[in-house]
Amino acid sequence: MIAYVFTTFPKPTETFLQREIVALRAQGVAMRLYSLWGGEASFRGLPVERFNKWRLLALAWLIPYEAWRRPKVLRELLRGVASRRPPSWLNFWENMLGAGFACVYARSFRRDPPELIHAVWGGAPATAAWLLARLDGHRFSAGAHAYDLFEHGGDWWLREKLEQAVFVHTSTEMGRRALAGRGVPAARIRCIRRGLDRLPAMKPLRASRLPLRLVCVARLVEKKGLDQQLRIYAALRAAGISFAARIVGDGPLRPELETLAGRLGVAADVTFTGHLPQHEVWTQLLAADVLLHTGVIAPSGDRDGLPNVIPEAMSIGVLVVTSPTAAATEAVEDGVSGLVAPVESPQAWVEALRRLASDDALAENLRAAARKWVEENFDAHRNAARLREQFDLAIKP
Secondary structure, three states: EEEEOOOOOOOOOOHHHHHHHHHHHHOOOOOOEEEOOOOOOOEOOEEEEOOOHHHHHHHHHHHHHHHHOOOHHHHHHHHHHOOOOOOHHHHHHHHHHHHHHHHHHHHHHHHHOOOOOEEEOOOOHHHHHHHHHHHHHHEEEEEHHHHHHHHOOOOOHHHHHHHHHHOEOOOOOOOOHHHHOOOOOOOHEEEEEOOOOOOOOOOOOOOOOOEEEEEEEEEOOOOOOOOHHHHHHHHHHHOOEEEEEEEOOOOOOHHHHHHHHHOOOOOOEEEEEOOOHHHHHHHHOOOOOOOEEEOOOOOOOOOOOOOOOOHHHHHHOEEEEOOOOOEEEHOOOOOOOEEOOOOOOHHHHHHHHHHHHHHHHHHHHHHHHHHHHHHOOHHHHHHHHHHHHHHHHHHOE
């Protein structure tokens, strides 16, 4: 039995984790699911244990009790909290949430211990798993992905948590390199990608791709580079290339981006759809000629890994143009499975999109190579089998 610990589960914007759970169940993996912050009470017939925050009131007596049982653990935690500043208040409270969950659930895990605790993220879930391990010797593994590694320099206690993990899961080679750079032994890092539970049929290439149907699927946050994307649209308009763009997603920058679209004169060409459920996202991909990903490194240091929408688009036959930032180019090789252009050069994007609108042979070659990459690297069942293998090895005495 594996205790799977999420920050929020299921979460509409993290369908890749839902596919992971479905694929692992198909592999015969027995799981208990825990959501630290919200989510639903069940998923596909599996109960999801949602952390009731009112239970944190019990810390008034649980902390003294656990401190009496493991005084060394409490001393080390207090020393660590006092000797270093968290990278942000959000990260501080994420870690406190994980620590609170561990104290509240310690007795439950003691009575019915899982064979392994798997923390999906390196923030609150990894803190919970790490502290449960320190209190009672549970084995645990942890995920560490782009946000955990780069936002404000990385999670507050990431090094200590990963030192104790049986293995560390990341989904990009960029993540593998970053973890190795932080001193995690290469032998304990597992790069296992996410995936699709089934591959869709490839749609045909539109014979006439003017006006170009462009789509971007992204949260409206700094690391998505959407201000630069709007400038690309303005450059397309100035070049006389007919297009219609749809930006699918929501976020704090929406009012600012809508204002910028008006100022750049592209408000009539760009539709902000807001958040859409996953089946409607697929509808948007089916209608699109090209997916644009203009990822950048945010001032906080945060960046994308490999956004799941990129291989999703590649799987169905949507052409992809991406910036070279972070791990997008692990799937999109320039001139092979897509096109790559720097966001600082709108004219490079204009030229890339002009080629995709007019060159059928190039477009078909890119689509075929992109689909092949997805088939070889983004199969949820194949990747779940690899993850299960790691779980089995971690559980062995």
